[in-house]
Amino acid sequence: MVGSKKNTLYAVLVLLPSVFLLAVFVYGFIGNSFYISLTDWGSGAGLQENPVKNFVGLYNYRELFTGFIHERFRQDLVNAIFYSLFLLLGTLTLGLFLAILLDKNPKGEHVFRTTFLFPMALSFIVTGTIWRWVFSPKGGVNVIPTWFGMEKGKFLWLSSRELVWTFNWQNVLQIIAVILFLIFAAVMYNSWKNGKRKQLIRGGVLAALMLVYALVIHRFLPPILPYEETHGFSLATIGVIIAAVWQYSGYTMALYLAGLRGLPVAMYESAKMDGAGDLTYYFKIAIPNMWPITLSAIIILSHISLKLFALIFSMAGADNASTGHPSVLMYLVTFRANNFAVGAAISVILFLMAALFIIPYLIQSYRARR
Amino acid sequence: MKKGRIMLALLIATALVLPMAVWAGGGQEKPEAAAAEGEVMVPQVKTDYGTPSGELEIFSWWAGDEGPALEALIDLYTENNPQVEVINATVTGGSGVNAKAVLKTRMLGGDPPDSFQVHAGQELIGTWVAAERMLDLTPLFEDQGWMDVFPEDLVNLIGTENGIWSVPVNVHRSNVMWYIPENLEEWGIEAPESWDDFLAIADDIEAQGVVPLSLATNWTVNHLWESVALGVLGPDKYDALWEGELDWTSAEAVEVWATLDKILDYVNEDFSSLSWQQATDMVVEGDAAFNVMGDWAAGYMSTTLGLKPNVDYAWVASPGTEGVFMFLADSFGFPKGVKNPAATLAWLKACGSKAGQDTFNPLKGSISARTDTDLSKYNDYSKSAAEDFADNRIVGSLAHGVTANEGFMNDFATVMEMFLKSRNPEQAANAAQAIAIQNGIISK
Numbered sequence: 001m002v003g004s005k006k007n008t009l010y011a012v013l014v015l016l017p018s019v020f021l022l023a024v025f026v027y028g029f030i031g032n033s034f035y036i037s038l039t040d041w042g043s044g045a046g047l048q049e050n051p052v053k054n055f056v057g058l059y060n061y062r063e064l065f066t067g068f069i070h071e072r073f074r075q076d077l078v079n080a081i082f083y084s085l086f087l088l089l090g091t092l093t094l095g096l097f098l099a100i101l102l103d104k105n106p107k108g109e110h111v112f113r114t115t116f117l118f119p120m121a122l123s124f125i126v127t128g129t130i131w132r133w134v135f136s137p138k139g140g141v142n143v144i145p146t147w148f149g150m151e152k153g154k155f156l157w158l159s160s161r162e163l164v165w166t167f168n169w170q171n172v173l174q175i176i177a178v179i180l181f182l183i184f185a186a187v188m189y190n191s192w193k194n195g196k197r198k199q200l201i202r203g204g205v206l207a208a209l210m211l212v213y214a215l216v217i218h219r220f221l222p223p224i225l226p227y228e229e230t231h232g233f234s235l236a237t238i239g240v241i242i243a244a245v246w247q248y249s250g251y252t253m254a255l256y257l258a259g260l261r262g263l264p265v266a267m268y269e270s271a272k273m274d275g276a277g278d279l280t281y282y283f284k285i286a287i288p289n290m291w292p293i294t295l296s297a298i299i300i301l302s303h304i305s306l307k308l309f310a311l312i313f314s315m316a317g318a319d320n321a322s323t324g325h326p327s328v329l330m331y332l333v334t335f336r337a338n339n340f341a342v343g344a345a346i347s348v349i350l351f352l353m354a355a356l357f358i359i360p361y362l363i364q365s366y367r368a369r370r
Numbered sequence: 371m372k373k374g375r376i377m378l379a380l381l382i383a384t385a386l387v388l389p390m391a392v393w394a395g396g397g398q399e400k401p402e403a404a405a406a407e408g409e410v411m412v413p414q415v416k417t418d419y420g421t422p423s424g425e426l427e428i429f430s431w432w433a434g435d436e437g438p439a440l441e442a443l444i445d446l447y448t449e450n451n452p453q454v455e456v457i458n459a460t461v462t463g464g465s466g467v468n469a470k471a472v473l474k475t476r477m478l479g480g481d482p483p484d485s486f487q488v489h490a491g492q493e494l495i496g497t498w499v500a501a502e503r504m505l506d507l508t509p510l511f512e513d514q515g516w517m518d519v520f521p522e523d524l525v526n527l528i529g530t531e532n533g534i535w536s537v538p539v540n541v542h543r544s545n546v547m548w549y550i551p552e553n554l555e556e557w558g559i560e561a562p563e564s565w566d567d568f569l570a571i572a573d574d575i576e577a578q579g580v581v582p583l584s585l586a587t588n589w590t591v592n593h594l595w596e597s598v599a600l601g602v603l604g605p606d607k608y609d610a611l612w613e614g615e616l617d618w619t620s621a622e623a624v625e626v627w628a629t630l631d632k633i634l635d636y637v638n639e640d641f642s643s644l645s646w647q648q649a650t651d652m653v654v655e656g657d658a659a660f661n662v663m664g665d666w667a668a669g670y671m672s673t674t675l676g677l678k679p680n681v682d683y684a685w686v687a688s689p690g691t692e693g694v695f696m697f698l699a700d701s702f703g704f705p706k707g708v709k710n711p712a713a714t715l716a717w718l719k720a721c722g723s724k725a726g727q728d729t730f731n732p733l734k735g736s737i738s739a740r741t742d743t744d745l746s747k748y749n750d751y752s753k754s755a756a757e758d759f760a761d762n763r764i765v766g767s768l769a770h771g772v773t774a775n776e777g778f779m780n781d782f783a784t785v786m787e788m789f790l791k792s793r794n795p796e797q798a799a800n801a802a803q804a805i806a807i808q809n810g811i812i813s814k
Contacts, residue, residue, distance in 0.1 A: 069784065159587075337780035
């Protein structure tokens with residue numbers, strides 16, 4: 001008993017410095033940022049030696065989501081969602097495809113493996129600079145059609161201002177409710193298939209709530225913006241997404257290759273014996289069995305998608321509003337406009353977005369361990 | 371043991387969360403007892419700090435092409451002040467985007483450089499003067515007799531009622547329209563004298579397969595906007611906009627956006643992807659008729675492209691702005707708390723002196739801010755610009771930090787983006803009014 005108390009004491013002592021450093025430099029500063037975001041520091045003369053900071057509560061957050069001057073923030077938020085979505089889809093599918101190809105053990109497989117993995121070693125600045133030249137509208141990719149006798153490409157890539165899948169910001173809550181409804185409906189279907197009654201009922205209630213909000217309640221609420229504001233998928237982000245997918249497909253390929261090779265050979269052989277073709281094997285057997293790998297890849301890549309600042313800065317510059325991301329906007333607002341409180345608010349929102357990705361995973365793994 | 375583990379976990383959790391609650395106070399704010407209006411005690415620079423010696427740190431973003439000009443000025447300074455060692459601390463990055471961020475970090479950290487390059491006007495005043503970190507240079511101006519040498523309009527725009535805040539080293543002109551005279555003859559057109567004239571001949575130009583006005587990325591659109599604003603409003607109303615006396619939602623101000631809307635129909639479609647040099651190239655190569663750009667384009671065309679002013683390329687004041695000189699100036703100021711005030715004072719004297727400016731500007735391609743400049747050292751374009759500077763009415767540029775503070779400039783970029791997407795003049799005017807109020811230009 002005495003020995004184990006001593007051990008605990010030693011453990012605490014060894015941990016203490018790290019805890020202290022974490023407490024001050026990570027959580028302390030996060031808390032400070034949060035506090036600054038609740039003031040109005042920077043809307044006047046922000047750079048004084050003893051700046052005047054008045055407490056304004058959640059005013060900055062309200063302004064970011066419903067104030068007219070922050071239209072760019074809202075489009076950046078929509079961009080961030082599409083960046084994450086397409087980065088995940090692109091890297092997962094391309095990585096899986098490459099892994100399946102390499103799993104067949106073609107000649108020179110290790111050469112291919114290394115080549116595909118190389119881009120991950122580059123820094124975002126290098127990738128951004130290279131792909132910026134590739135996507136330059138006057139040269140670059142637009143010249144390729146001329147090799148086949150066609151007209152030079154006209155798409156402006158990173159300078160494009162086009163928006164597709166547009167929606168009105170006044171309807172954003174409605175759209176969120178519809179998306180949540182679809183998610184809960186999927187959960188319902190899942191629990192119905194697996195016979196979990198309690199989950200089915202919970203899912204059903206939530207789905208019904210979302211539907212009621214979208215169809216009925218939303219019409220009676222005052223609009224969150226007094227005029228229409230169009231947002232959508234900015235086509236200029238396609239260039240950035242392609243560069244990011246190029247950089248991280250090797251990573252998912254490596255994960256999936258390890259996963260495929262880790263599946264027992266017996267599984268493959270018994271599938272073959274039962275007459276399953278390759279496609280069936282991969283889609284119905286291998287992939288579902290690699291779900292943990294997919295999950296961890298999703299977590300890591302969603303965090304990387306929040307760190308696209310360097311890629312966007314070097315590809316499109318900080319001033320290009322079409323390829324914007326909240327992190328780029330935060331830099332502009334804080335260091336150009338000296339508006340520290342709004343910059344802090346944007347960074348807190350980014351922090352919450354990152355938390356959104358990790359917390360469900362933590363909850364699920366905690367439950368699994370119980 | 372489970373209890374022990376729980377206690378440990380709680381201890382760690384508290385240790386992590388407590389600093390958030392304690393730290394988050396910041397401990398820096400002062401409850402504001404309102405500063406007495408009009409009784410501001412502005413610290414002023416002294417006219418003598420003794421003989422300069424020691425180290426002098428000059429912070430700027432003049433690297434690359436502009437480096438030699440700064441070097442020449444530093445050499446002149448070192449000749450006159452041999453005991454001082456000058457540290458040339460530049461941070462590269464066009465128009466100072468990186469340098470300004472580094473500067474803010476240093477100033478906030480209490481380590482100001484001895485003198486730093488800054489755009490004269492509200493970019494300095496709104497950021498550093500309002501933060502009470504600069505010394506008033508009026509005693510220096512009076513001591514050196516600069517009040518008679520710098521044009522009055524200029525001094526008014528780079529100072530406030532509380533003092534003069536920086537010494538302009540150079541002056542660039544923003545409202546210039548460039549063209550190739552040969553090409554204009556070929557197409558049978560003349561340089562327009564107003565935006566209405568431009569719109570009248572634009573269709574003709576387009577019919578001949580030429581882009582009437584070439585334009586480049588983001589900030590060049592703001593640059594075009596300010597020329598259009600000056601052309602449509604005239605200098606008095608333009609000044610009134612920045613003094614908060616003309617509403618941005620007034621009919622004339624909306625007219626500016628409406629005119630810009632019509633002009634944008636005649637620019638090259640891929641403008642967002644071009645750099646300003648590429649837009650100038652379009653004019654040189656005959657793909658475009660006109661380009662509105664500051665007079666660094668003259669430097670580009672003369673030095674890089676090897677063209678001769680008035681022979682191979684020519685210029686007029688941008689339409690509607692004849693007789694008005696829209697300036698921007700790089701300048702140096704005197705931050706509070708510098709380590710070497712004597713050397714800094716000597717530096718400012720060198721910057722504002724005739725010898726200093728006539729050494730620096732021919733190499734940089736800009737003109738001296740003084741009216742007694744030695745014109746023989748400058749090329750043809752600069753001579754013509756200097757003459758204009760001495761006679762014309764002077765107004766300040768928005769896109770280059772003279773007339774509005776950094777907060778407004780940043781928000782204005784957003785408003786311009788909105789306008790480029792929606793092309794709605796009223797919406798842009800309303801947005802501009804709101805950001806003008808928010809950034810203190812219009813006090814409501």
